[in-house]
Amino acid sequence: MKNLTLLWLLSITIYSANAQRIDPAKARFSWDDGLKFEYDPDSIKAENNQTEIKLGGRIMYDATFFHQEETLSDEVGNFKNALELRRVRLYNSGKLFHGSFAYKLQLEFSGGEVVFRDAYMEYNLMKLSNRLTGKLRAGQFKEPLRMEVQLSSNNMVFIERSYLSGFSPERNSGFMYHIDDSEKQFSFQFGVFGNGDDVGNDLANNDGFNITTRMTYLPVNTDDDLLHLGFGFSHRNTGEEGTYGYSTRPPAHTAPKYLNVKLDNVSSTQIFNPELVYIHHNLMVESEFLFARVNTPTALNFSSFYGQVSYLINSKNAKNSHRYKGAYEGIAEDLAKNGVWEIAARYSIANLNDGDFNGGKISDITLALNYHVNPRVRIMANYSFINLENVGKASDLNLRFLTYF
Helix, strand or coil, rough: CHHHHHHHHHHHHHHHHHHHHCCCCCCCEEEEECCCEECCCCCCCHHCCEEEEEEEEEEHHHHEEECCCCHHHHHHCCCCCCEEEEEEEEEEEECCCCCEEEEEEECCCHCCCCCEEEEEEEEEEEECCEEEEEEEEEEEECCCHHHHHHCCHHHHHHHCCCCHHHHHHCCCEEEEEEEEEECCEEEEEEEEEEEECEEEECEEEEEEEEEEEEEEEEEEEEECCEEEEEEEEEECCCCCCCCCCCCCCCCCCCCCEEEEEEECCEEEEEEEEEEEEECCCCCEEEEEEEEEEECCCCCCCEEEEEEEEEEEECCCCCCEEHHHHEEEEEECCCHHCCCCEEEEEEEEEEEEECCCEEEEEEEEEEEEEEEEEECEEEEEEEEEEEHHHHHCEEEEEEEEEEEEC
């Protein structure tokens, strides 16, 4: 994997050179959540305007201060205060062949190694209407399940995601057909995946398969109010290996795993995932529920839930305080020019107890204070009160210094 960085840079050079050879038109650079190379629309034919190449990345540096009861230390292991480069990523994405073909390559450099995050190609299959376009994606990317997982870590209100994220890998290798709505009122995704992993190993396990789908709709979308409803479902066939695992940490990435369950003799798992977001001016409410049925000789039912509320304190222009594009995507550009404060609270729980099976139950309340220095720089502080049922309690203070470009 050490040669991935050179390969990434070489691909940018090749694409740029090809773009210049295809049309001698003038090129220009602009900014759109990353540095973007595109043709100057005043010097070329209109159908070429969608040809573009984007470069970007992110750096997230965390400091964690943790306390747990001795009963927890005896059960899950000790935890020490820590400093960590939580995420260091670079990406290259773009649209080619008059916008009919898209791609993305994102590499992760933190953790002492280089791994794939996203590495996919996408084709525009058909124009379904003036608003709707059907697209086919192939490669390594996020499965369409769990709204908070679909949300980029650049735009999360809290430093770490809730316990829902542990029920299946975030990314996987496979194919997905999805419908994009230019007005962002409706979305649909349907994917077939192997049993790969989140870090993009070159070879995915061909024993077993996963079928995952998600649909979202905005019944209310005005200047004052926005209501998002969604539902995801995943059927996960484990094949001959027949295992299912769930593990999670409290909301601190360097903490030990508080729940770590591995089940054998599993034929399949079904995951059901309703979601909701409501935005009113500076106020945003978000919630998800996840129900997982694990089919062993004795079927087991697990569940997870989170509910959160956040508010932008000193935002003068309340109408467009939250950017929304199928999910919450940070605050509006003009609001953070002089700095914006945000307060938030979240309750999260995961229950892996069912009948005589005791997989554990964990919950936490997390309070957040975020300062948006500008739309691309943020300082975040989270304080969590954690309870591992029948074992012990803990608390942690997380600080994050974040920039993305």
